[in-house]
Amino acid sequence: MVGKDDLLSINPPDGATNSIPREDVANLVINALREPTARNKAFDVVSKLENTPNASVTSDFASLFAQTTGGL
Secondary structure (H helix, E strand, C coil): CEECCCHHHHCCCCCEECCCCHHHHHHHHHHHHHCHHHCCEECEECEECCCCCCCCCCCCHHHHHHCCEECC
16 A cells, blocks of 8 residues: 555554565565656555455556655
């Protein structure tokens, strides 16, 4: 899940946690470097717990980064 201005950490959605596995952070960073829609964007991320209903592994990084805001 992506957000901005620390809103996800201040008021996390149900089933979200501020703890993100290192492997997931590494995957996110690698895909941010590869994905043009991630350029010059700032965003916050949180993870859903694995057993949260409708939780799924992100594979569409273009869509994920399109939800972020521009301008650093």
